[in-house]
Amino acid sequence: xxxxxxxxxxxxxxxxxxxxFIVEKHLEEAKATLREENLIRETNWIIETLQGDYVYYQxxxxxxxxxxxxxxxxxxxxxxxxxxxxxxxRIEGEEAIEKMEALLDSSSTNKTVGYDIKI
Numbered sequence: 001x002x003x004x005x006x007x008x009x010x011x012x013x014x015x016x017x018x019x020x021f022i023v024e025k026h027l028e029e030a031k032a033t034l035r036e037e038n039l040i041r042e043t044n045w046i047i048e049t050l051q052g053d054y055v056y057y058q059x060x061x062x063x064x065x066x067x068x069x070x071x072x073x074x075x076x077x078x079x080x081x082x083x084x085x086x087x088x089x090r091i092e093g094e095e096a097i098e099k100m101e102a103l104l105d106s107s108s109t110n111k112t113v114g115y116d117i118k119i
Contacts, residue, residue, distance in 0.1 A: 002060045006096035008089035009046065009053040015086040016046065019114035022079075029075050030117055038067045044114040047103050055087055055114060056100045 009015055022030050034042055041060040046053065059066055069076045091099055103109055 002058060003066065004093060004096040004100075005055075005057040006091040006099050007055045007057060007087035009055050009086060010088055011086040012046070012048075012053050014082065015055065015114065018079075018082045018086070019044070022075075022117075023115050026075055027117070029073070031119055033070060033073055033076055034117060034119055036067065036070050038062070038064055040119045041117065043116040046112050046114050047100065048110040048112075049103050049106055050108045051103070051106075054100070054103060056096070 030042075034040075038061050039059055040062045042058070044055050044057045046055055069080070071077070104111060
């Protein structure tokens with residue numbers, strides 16, 4: 001099962017720094033938390049347009065649904081805080097895919113990977 005989210009990016013530099021921090025400093029811990037949440041992949045792309053900046057966020061489970069995050073992990077608390085600080089205007093499901101595709105069709109769009117973590 002794949003969950004699609006498109007979120008308005010309010011604080012691009014902080015989000016980019018967070019993504020780099022996860023990948024460079026806490027990748028194994030991030031993978032462990034994803035396993036606990038029944039995820040096999042978590043990825044996000046930063047989409048920069050003249051209309052604003054967005055994050056396309058995707059969770060993928062092998063089977064079943066994503067489990068709640070484990071509140072005993074500091075990394076999860078930090079992620080929730082950064083997520084709430086940097087991202088707003090949440091769009092889910094097919095609507096998120098359609099909006100992302102429309103943004104990417106724009107000639108003034110730049111897309112970069114925030115992170116792509118696979119188990």
